[in-house]
């Protein structure tokens with residue numbers, strides 16, 4: 223079957239977080255399973271754009287309210303990602319260096335979606351399904367059903383996958399002029415609490431809604447940044463499908479970012495070599511247990527409690543554990559981490575920014591990965607950590623609760639806690655330090671988690687089954 227994925231991110235073209243990882247992998251494994259999966263995304267000015275060959279697939283024009291624009295669809299020529307990749311170029315609007323964070327993001331992603339439906343309506347064939355990811359593609363199901371110019375697309379079934387319901391793409395009703403001529407009786411399909419809400423609209427109009435773990439799907443009915451009632455009402459078409467990981471990209475035996483590769487059998491020495499490299503680079507002592515955090519420094523990830531929690535843990539362990547943080551986000555949190563660098567130089571370091579290569583080395587070289595997330599729809603970091611033999615320390619929420627078993631439970635290999643506060647994080651770190659003092663126990667846990675199969679191969683069928691169930 224033919225599946226069209228529409229997303230703002232796709233690794234390695236453009237990635238800000240886990241959305242990019244999923245959209246860079248799921249289509250690849252759908253193609254490997256014998257289907258035709260394609261990805262359509264905005265054309266940003268990324269390294270991938272300049273390093274690869276492109277051909278023009280289509281040129282069209284449309285309008286965003288009173289602003290008329292031309293767009294070009296370019297296609298990567300070699301199928302190097304394992305699926306057909308199409309970029310939408312809208313001059314001046316999408317071709318920027320960053321993916322998000324501009325004042326005109328509403329205009330950017332609305333115009334992107336208009337270009338997508340405009341282009342699709344020129345096709346002579348119909349794909350089996352249009353798979354939209356997050357709010358940046360959330361208006362597509364509405365546009366396909368209720369915009370007069372795109373009614374031709376109304377018979378194509380749509381799936382919306384929610385990777386993060388915190389971000390909904392809110393627009394004022396004064397921006398309704400951006401949406402191509404639509405059936406005004408359908409206002410309710412755009413509105414949520416007095417605003418145009420692209421994520422809510424996607425939930426209302428898509429044939430099926432998925433999210434990236436079972437537990438998160440349950441949680442959304444009681445905690446979804448204002449959409450709780452909508453999730454309760456639409457629960458009949460909602461389903462949780464746990465993400466996979468791309469075992470070709472995330473493989474400690476072949477990882478292109480690592481100098482020292484290792485397998486389950488050689489994990490002990492392999493991890494130690496990576497740890498030594500990491501510790502040398504960041505002025506840390508490789509004989510101490512190494513705790514890392516990788517991610518966006520935002521409230522959702524409980525990054526705001528981490529500086530204090532780490533300080534307390536350094537005190538309680540009397541400097542017998544090291545910490546390394548990689549991330550960027552809220553200025554206040556970044557500043558707090560920066561302030562800790564000097565006084566704790568021998569046990570703490572931080573890199574503010576985004577660094578794909580360093581993240582791989584951290585998964586490989588660390589002993590423990592901290593994920594105190596308040597909200598975690600699925601979480602990929604803990605799955606990468608497990609594959610690289612790094613013990614995940616996670617708050618019991620969303621996908622973390624679905625993928626990590628506490629070492630105190632039968633078959634357990636990780637550490638779980640309940641509250642995103644200093645006490646729980648500190649206590650979990652002390653449990654980890656105790657395990658570190660029992661290398662045989664640590665080795666058993668490592669072996670156990672490295673052998674867990676979270677591959678996309680094992681997940682792809684769940685999506686195919688969902689597509690087959692559509693009208």
Ligand SMILES: Nc1ncnc2c1ncn2[C@@H]1O[C@H](COP(=O)(O)OP(=O)(O)O[C@H]2O[C@H](CO)[C@@H](O)[C@H](O)[C@H]2O)[C@@H](O)[C@H]1O
Pocket residue numbers: 238239240241243244385386434465516517518548549550575576577578581598599600601602603604621
């Ligand atoms: N500074 C940095 N430098 C280098 N790499 C960095 C980085 N910050 C983050 N990353 C990488 O970005 C990815 C983060 O993925 P997550 O799934 O954990 O979170 P995110 O909140 O972005 O994704 C959302 O979507 C995904 C996919 O569905 C869900 O798993 C998740 O719960 C949901 O919040 C990982 O590959 C991580 O290594």
